[in-house]
Amino acid sequence: MAVMMTLIGGRTSKQGTSLCAGKLGAEYLQVTSTVEMNVEDMARLGLSNDSKVRLRTPVGEVVLRCKGRETKDLPPGLLFMAYGPLSSELMAGDTAASGMPISKNLDVEVEPVVDGAAESGEPHHG
Amino acid sequence: MGDNIRVVPDATCTFCGCVCDDMVLTVDLDQKRITKSENACVLGKAWFKEHAIEERPFALVDGREATTEEGVEVAAQILANARFPVVYGLSDTTCEAQRVAVAIADMVGGCLDTTTSVCHGPTGIAFQGGGESTASLGEIKNRADLVVFWGGNPAEAHPRLFTRYAVTAKGMYTPNGRKDRTIVLVDVRRTPSTPVADIFLQVKPRTDFEVLWALRALVKGRKIDPSIEQRTGISLAVLEDLVDRMKRCRYGALLFGMGLTMNRGRHFNAGAILALATDLNEFTHFVAKPVRGHGNVTGADNVVSWQTGFPFGVNFSRGYPRFNPGEFTTVDLLSRGDADAALIIASDPASNFPKAAIEHLKCIPVINLDPKLTHTGRLARVSFTTATYGINVPGTVYRMDDVPITLRPAFDSPYPSDEQVLTSIRDRVRELLGGNRLPAGDPLAGVAVS
Amino acid sequence: MTSALRIVNGRIYDPAHGVDGAVRDLCISGGRIVADVPPDARRIDARGMVVMPGGVDIHCHIAGPKVNLARKVQPEDHRHDVHLRTRVTRSGTGGTVPSTFTTGYRYAALGYTAAMEAAVTPLGARHTLEEFHDTPVIDKGFYVLMGNNVLMYRLLQEGRHEEFRQTLAWWMSATKAYAPKLVNPGGDEFWKGQRNSNVTGLDQQIAGFDLTPRKVIAAFIEAGNELGLPHPVHIHCNNLGHTGNYQTTLDTMRIAEGRRAHITHIQFHSYGSVAGKSGDNPTSKAHEISEYVNTHPNISADVGAVMFGRSTSMTADAPLAYMLRRFGGGKWVNADTEHESGCGIVPFTYQDRNYTNALQWAIGLELFLLSDDPWRMVFSTDHPNGGSFMSYPRLIRLLMDSEFRKEQMAKVNQQALEHSGLRDCASREYSLSEIAIITRAGPARLLGLTGKGHLGVGADADVTIYEEDADKEKMFSTPRCVIKDGEPVIEDHEFRAEHEGRVFHVAPDYDPGIEQVIEPFFEDYYTIRFANYPVADRYIPHPQTVPTAPQAAEAGAVPAT
Secondary structure (H helix, E strand, O other), X not given: OOEXXXXXXXXXXXXXXXXXXXXXXXXXXXXXXXXXXXXXXHHHHOOOOOOEEEEEEOOEEEEEEEEEEOOOOOOOOEEEEEOOHHHHHOOOOOOOOOXXXXXXXXXXXXXXXXXXXXXXXXXXXX | OOOOEEEEEEEOOOOOOXXXXXXXXXXXXXXXXXXXXXXXXXXXXXXXXXXXXOOOOOEEEOOEEEOHHHHHHHHHHHHHHOOOEEEEEOOOOOHHHHHHHHHHHHHHXXXXXXXXXXXXXXXXXXXXXXXXXXXXXHHHHHHOOEEEEEOOOHHHHOHHHHHHHHOOOOEOOEOOHHHHOEEEEEEOOOOOOHHHOOEEEEOOOOOXXXXXXXXXXXXXXXXXOOOHHHHHOOOHHHHHHHHHHHHHOOEEEEEEOHHHHOOOOHHHHHHHHHHHHHHHOXXXXXXXXXXXXXXXXXXXXXXXXXXXXXXXXXXXXOOOOEEOOOOXXXXXXXXXXXXXXXXXXXXXXXXXXXXXXXXXXXXXXXEEXXXXXXXXXXXXXXXXXXXXXXXXXXXXXEOOOOOEEEOOOOOOOOOOOHHHHHHHHHHHHHHHHOOOOOOOOOOOOOOOOO | OOXXXXXXXXXXXXXXXXXXXXXXOEEEEOOEEEOOOOOOOEEEEOOOEEEEEOEEEEEEOOOOHHHHHHHHOOHHHHHOOEEOOOXXXXXXXXXXXXXXXXXXXXXXXXXXXXEEEEEEOHHHHHHHHHHHHOOOOOEEEEEEEOOXXXXXXXXXXXXXXXXXXXXHHHHHHHXXXXXXXXXXXXXXXXXXXOOOOOOOOOOOOOOOOOOOHHHHHHHHHHHHHHOOOOOXXXXXXXXXXXXXXHHHHHHHHHHOOOOOEEEOOHHHHOEEEOOOOOOOOEEEOHHHHHHHHHHOOOEEEEOOOOOOEEEEXXXXXXXXXXXXXXXHOOOEEEEEXXXXXXXXXXXXXXXXXXXXXXXXXXXXXXXXXXXXXXXXEEOOOOEOOOOOHHHHHHHHHHHHOHHHHHHHHOOOOHHHHHOOOHHHHOOOOOOHHHHHHHHHHHHHHHHOOOOOOOOOOOOEOOEEEEEOOOOHHHHHHOOOEEEEOOEEEEEOOEEOOOOOOOEEEOOOOOOHHHHHHHHHHHHHHOOOOHHHOOOOHHHOOOEEEOXXXXXXXXHOOOOOO
């Protein structure tokens, strides 16, 4: 069962520091493959910290591990993840003739991943 | 740690647009590492720590190790033979290198774009529409008694924006630092930046434009319906209070980030906040500044503007610079499959771009310059390992407020600088083409240079 | 190096040496004018042509942070005026704020070989020098904004005059500037610190300081002259553009008390008011201003003429720009620089039917036509504030051709003409020699550039050859040949080679101890480290240090007057 939510990509401290170590390094990959979700939303979807969740947009899908946030910090319906190759997977190439693709407030389909399915971490390159 | 130690004071960190030039670096010259970076924030510390000399080939051509010279030859052939190449990136390299990159694009008649197009390009577009009121960061440090952060998280992306420049910094008219200022923060969620603010406005996603426009209306004395709260999550009372504070302050600043530009509203959002600051100048002194992400993206804006008249998204195919975001910006050039070659410098579009763009990058010859191995480097036909600006390479960078600063490198690198590689490529392309390429239709197009 | 050249059969205009159209040979070797060259030297036949030193623009805005903001904000200004690359030259865009390569090429294409960027913040000096490096052919220099400098104000109000002078010397040297620039002295503290207000009188107390604009101006005139700077001080007076401001201008000139001072774009500072009315309409006080300049040899000025059409107002006078915004109605850029300056940019169009614009145009012409001494009332449009440098040929025609001038006068707002004195001086026509003075010899002399603006032996071989034409606008638009440092950069109207000019700057001596006065101010208040502030030598690949009077005396040379 998939739910629609709004995804915001952004910078984080750990994303910045691990970027310096190298974008192909394990830490950067780990940092950029985590998505923050409201704890109430997680409960509704039957997710706990570190559960795998699939995010899907018309152009791509990724599997991430989730991390809970209180409502006062992250309202229900909102997701946050650090910029990286995985967040980029979900971005459409149409910039509405502005040059700027949209990478914040993306409408994403959210679905828990049943165990045995895809590993998180690597983007689904065709 | 060995005996061969050097201390470099007044060095510059170029990780983010704060470009703090008060670093004191302790350098182990034998190991070619920075062992200590006093005054750096957590991001700066990682920047200095992680940029040592890596054992990598000087170049990779079609996946095999090569010399820089061999790479230059292949790269020059690619650019000379391409019909619609794009030169992209440039935000993490020196102005000296940026100038050569523009020269190459002009010479071959291709496109020239920088990471601005996916960062504060929309702000640049808004600026072209209405202008802006801005200031150097020292004006904010010394005079600003009201600072509003909008759509950004400096605590995690620009830590010293708070401590060195805009929140706790003590200045001439702000001798008590934090106590002399009112800090407002506007965002859709709470971040580590939120506790810094006196007033936090948690807006509903995708409603920044409405809030900004309502503020503009209130500044001009218009009435706003209380239903704005239902729309945006911010009550009319809070908006009126904010407007009152903004009008009464002595020197106000709006500092904004990607929260405004990376949304559907793009340059409308940026235009709204720039216009708000402009409107407030009827009442008091107010400035608005985009908070820039990379160490020398502002340098790229400046270099491209002075050499072409336009800040990014430039095309030279007809023999002169043309500007058109959406047509000559790189995400579009790649997503539509227009570019037939790419020269990527100090940037990693294969990590950060939409999938359609990355897929096209895999189909065209790509030349890449970077100190580190990146996704773009992995898919490039020619990949150069270059030295890191500010750490190994001297040169000029521009802080987010257009202040130009001269770098003080810490230790040498065996790898060439971006400028050196680009200069070699430019010179070889010039040889191959016999000078600048003239567009077909130019009466002198077929004439060889004497 | 450059080979030897002999220019023959041309009519030479070298007013510095009293040569007024005589047909003689002009010899060039090693980048300089020489007395003679070998018989096998290359000859350029200038029959039917006029030979002058290369033009020297004493006041324009072509490079640096302010100029680049003005470029960036107006893509529409560039779109319809493109500049194609050639095999050897770079492409660019034009309009009122051209890109750097285009700026250099177009100045050269008009026969100019030197131009002075008129207003740069010390913090932005590095930026200006970087843009200079991408501005081909012409020699350059810049004036550094000091008139609102907070540390200098502190020293002055504490009566620390010696340290004031040392600090000025330090700042000139550290930024590689050519001259100190004052813009609306005292205005910044009102603009930035007092809710966008402005200073309005020379004797008004400057907000936050025990100083007045008069005291500031006097101190800089004194210090600039004491330091023996080749161009001691360059002043944009208070109250620019305001009705009745001529009084401020006269009072400012009086402050000099016999010492050298240069008043820039003086046209904008020559307004009276309609008698008996305190309304907005200005009138011309060109007569009064001109009379003062004529009778006070210590004062020099550049006109700052207005030309109809598009312009861009770009000025360190931020309150002025904000006021102009109301007339422009569109974009506005404001940019403050900590402790140093303000800046405002407003695209603007001067219209001949508009009363004020027509009056400004008339006053500019009046100032030229009333001038008794072309060596001290020199040519400028304050590019691009009054008009683009591309309009220089048209302005020259207006000065040389009274019939053409009368035709143009008939087209402008007639009421404005009534309130000017232009009809009274309508018959005067500038001669070629006078044009050579106001566009070349005069500016070079005022700047103390001893190698420029003349064709005597030893001068820099910067030479322009124009084809004679009754239509002076046409004549001055496209020189046949432009020689820079002895090399023909333009021949038969075409670019032949790339060339990078030099950057002129001063390096006045100062007591190193003054850094102990300056550095603490940086520690406390600036956001750039003191050690990182001065501009390194490498930013000027081709420098020319012009000595101050004491430095020249020490070296045994005779300093320029």
